Amino acid sequence: MEAKLPADETKGYVPAYEYRITLHGLTEWIGRISLRIGYNENIRYGGNIGYEINKAYRGKHYAVKACEIVKQVAIAHGMDKIIITCNPDNYPSRKNCEKIGAKLTEIVD
Incomplete structure (x- = not known):
């Protein structure tokens, strides 16, 4: 874990964990993923999970594998659903969501 961020109600932030994504046995990071614990109006737009994979990887x-890992952390925190958001035109990210069993519930403007 890179960081454990506390909630900040004045900004509408829920507590969050940030992780570096690396390949086993290597220190070079290939991306990052964050898990925001809990639900509020900001989560509807930003989601509980956010990730970025470096272009070369x-x-x-790797994003699918990382999402599956942080999903277990969310479950351990008693979360019964996980909201993931992405741009509707980001087809690779939409495919990643499908691969982890997520279902498209709405497109928000």
Whole structure:
């Protein structure tokens, strides 16, 4: 874990964990993922999970694997649903969501 961020109600932030995504046995990071614990209006737009994979490592399902890992952390925190948001035109991210069993529930403007 890179950081554990406390809630900040004045900004509408829930507590969050930030992780570095690395390959086993290597220290070079290939991306990052964050898990925001809980629900509020900001989560509806920003989601509980946010991730970024460095360009050279995209297309290898690392985001899917990272989402599956942080999903277990969310479950351990008693979360019964996880909201993931992405741009509707971001087809790779939408495919990642499908691969972890997420369902499109709405498109928010």
